[in-house]
Amino acid sequence: MVFLIPILLYLLATLDAGFIGFRAAAGRNALIDKGDYYRKAVLRGVLFGQFAIALIALAGALMLRANAQGENLRYEFLAAGGRMLQIYLPYSGIVLIALALRLIPSVDLRSMTSVLVFGLFVFIRPIVAVAGVVWGLWPNPRWELVVIGGLILALMLSLENILSRSYETRKT
Amino acid sequence: MSQTQPPEMPEISDLIVSFDPNTLRRQAVSKMEVRDQFLRLGNHFAAKIVADLPDQNGILDSESVDRLLIRVHGELQRMSEEFQHGRRVAESLRPILETLRQGNFPKPLRIVDIGCGTGFVIRWLAAKGQCGDDTELIGVDYNSALVQEATRLASEEKLNCRFLTVNAFQLKDPAILLISTGVIHHFRGDDLVQFFRQHDQSSTLGFIHFDFQPSPLALPGAWLFHAVRMRLAISKHDGVLSALRAHSRETLVEAARRGAPGFAIGVYGSRLGKLPIPRVFHSIFGIRPELRESLMHSLGKRKGRLEWFS
Numbered sequence: 086m087v088f089l090i091p092i093l094l095y096l097l098a099t100l101d102a103g104f105i106g107f108r109a110a111a112g113r114n115a116l117i118d119k120g121d122y123y124r125k126a127v128l129r130g131v132l133f134g135q136f137a138i139a140l141i142a143l144a145g146a147l148m149l150r151a152n153a154q155g156e157n158l159r160y161e162f163l164a165a166g167g168r169m170l171q172i173y174l175p176y177s178g179i180v181l182i183a184l185a186l187r188l189i190p191s192v193d194l195r196s197m198t199s200v201l202v203f204g205l206f207v208f209i210r211p212i213v214a215v216a217g218v219v220w221g222l223w224p225n226p227r228w229e230l231v232v233i234g235g236l237i238l239a240l241m242l243s244l245e246n247i248l249s250r251s252y253e254t255r256k257t
Numbered sequence: 258m259s260q261t262q263p264p265e266m267p268e269i270s271d272l273i274v275s276f277d278p279n280t281l282r283r284q285a286v287s288k289m290e291v292r293d294q295f296l297r298l299g300n301h302f303a304a305k306i307v308a309d310l311p312d313q314n315g316i317l318d319s320e321s322v323d324r325l326l327i328r329v330h331g332e333l334q335r336m337s338e339e340f341q342h343g344r345r346v347a348e349s350l351r352p353i354l355e356t357l358r359q360g361n362f363p364k365p366l367r368i369v370d371i372g373c374g375t376g377f378v379i380r381w382l383a384a385k386g387q388c389g390d391d392t393e394l395i396g397v398d399y400n401s402a403l404v405q406e407a408t409r410l411a412s413e414e415k416l417n418c419r420f421l422t423v424n425a426f427q428l429k430d431p432a433i434l435l436i437s438t439g440v441i442h443h444f445r446g447d448d449l450v451q452f453f454r455q456h457d458q459s460s461t462l463g464f465i466h467f468d469f470q471p472s473p474l475a476l477p478g479a480w481l482f483h484a485v486r487m488r489l490a491i492s493k494h495d496g497v498l499s500a501l502r503a504h505s506r507e508t509l510v511e512a513a514r515r516g517a518p519g520f521a522i523g524v525y526g527s528r529l530g531k532l533p534i535p536r537v538f539h540s541i542f543g544i545r546p547e548l549r550e551s552l553m554h555s556l557g558k559r560k561g562r563l564e565w566f567s
Contacts, residue, residue: 112335115375115410117384192341192348193529196537199339200478207485
């Protein structure tokens with residue numbers, strides 16, 4: 086658990102950043118074959134995501150170091166992370182299943198995943214992000230956890246805007 | 258959108274550009290007139306979008322409008338890609354092309370996409386080689402800026418297709434198959450009948466026009482999709498309105514039968530298999546009656562998708 090929770094959170098954050106990279110790039114390139122364009126966009130999202138994750142990790146590490154009862158705080162971080170996964174894992178699981186279904190070359194199936202999963206889940210993503218953090222902090226909202234939770238939300242929810250703005254800037 | 262409701266409510270992109278129907282020359286559009294038209298209709302959202310567009314002495318700046326429309330079409334293409342529209346068109350065209358090949362009609366089999374915009378469908382068909390070497394792929398649109406952009410994109414990918422600023426029904430080498438996407442809801446009432454009437458040229462053997470399908474899920478679905486996918490306010494406004502203005506199967510079939518009596522008419526792909534679940538898109542389909550039997554054979558298992566065919 087000591088390793089599993091942070092690893093899972095890291096993987097989910099990286100996956101989310103990859104999707105953000107894709108969304109920020111979509112609708113800006115009208116060529117037909119643009120696999121490379123999207124691969125670069127996803128990679129860009131992932132790289133920006135790593136920067137955000139590093140910031141969160143750094144903030145958490147500084148708090149652990151500054152706290153006299155570092156071991157206790159580490160336990161609280163893990164407990165909060167475990168509860169966040171209770172929200173984020175099912176959400177990500179459904180998205181991944183929908184993504185896997187899109188590998189089947191069916192117009193109907195792919196359209197349905199767009200309507201029922203990708204559109205809806207992007208729409209509720211901010212709510213899910215907030216719900217995960219609130220659920221994680223609920224039993225023990227100590228200030229260190231609130232700061233880290235706030236940082237996670239700020240970065241998760243602003244990354245798409247930042248990436249989108251970078252495309253707009255490039256264009257001008 | 259409070260006073261005038263769809264389908265009477267016009268789309269912004271219909272009003273901010275104007276072309277002489279005979280010469281296709283661009284006509285000046287007064288920003289205030291368009292804005293006031295939306296205000297009279299109670300559509301303050303659209304009025305605000307129009308008011309924010311650049312103008313020169315009260316006339317909408319055509320270059321800015323064209324740049325905006327190219328971006329709108331980029332967003333529309335994203336939707337088409339996500340909904341697999343290229344593949345949908347290819348799957349619908351395949352049995353018709355097979356029928357025409359069996360009939361030994363003169364080659365090339367010329368497919369013309371009406372109101373092609375930046376030419377996604379034609380470019381997709383060309384890029385994926387879905388129609389065969391004996392077809393000619395042409396996209397036409399009144400807006401020369403969109404046609405230029407389509408040409409540029411096709412050239413960048415070295416695609417075997419072309420785009421023209423011309424009336425689709427007045428081509429020097431007329432279409433054998435006419436197709437369109439999201440165009441027919443722009444024609445209302447008698448204009449829709451007139452649109453189909455123009456199909457009845459001796460060289461034209463068939464047509465298939467795709468559009469949103471009205472359903473109880475169309476409004477929430479369109480709103481949600483455009484809210485999360487579209488960046489431009491005009492895309493969000495016109496996209497949702499398009500879904501609301503889409504014609505029912507009954508309207509399309511009636512108009513096509515009145516306008517183009519020389520074709521066997523049907524609706525293709527409106528339901529998900531045998532389930533009573535409507536697809537997002539459906540299409541009005543027409544083919545010369547003498548090709549009907551051959552088409553049914555070419556459709557094979559898919560002939561169940563063709564409804565009300567007569």
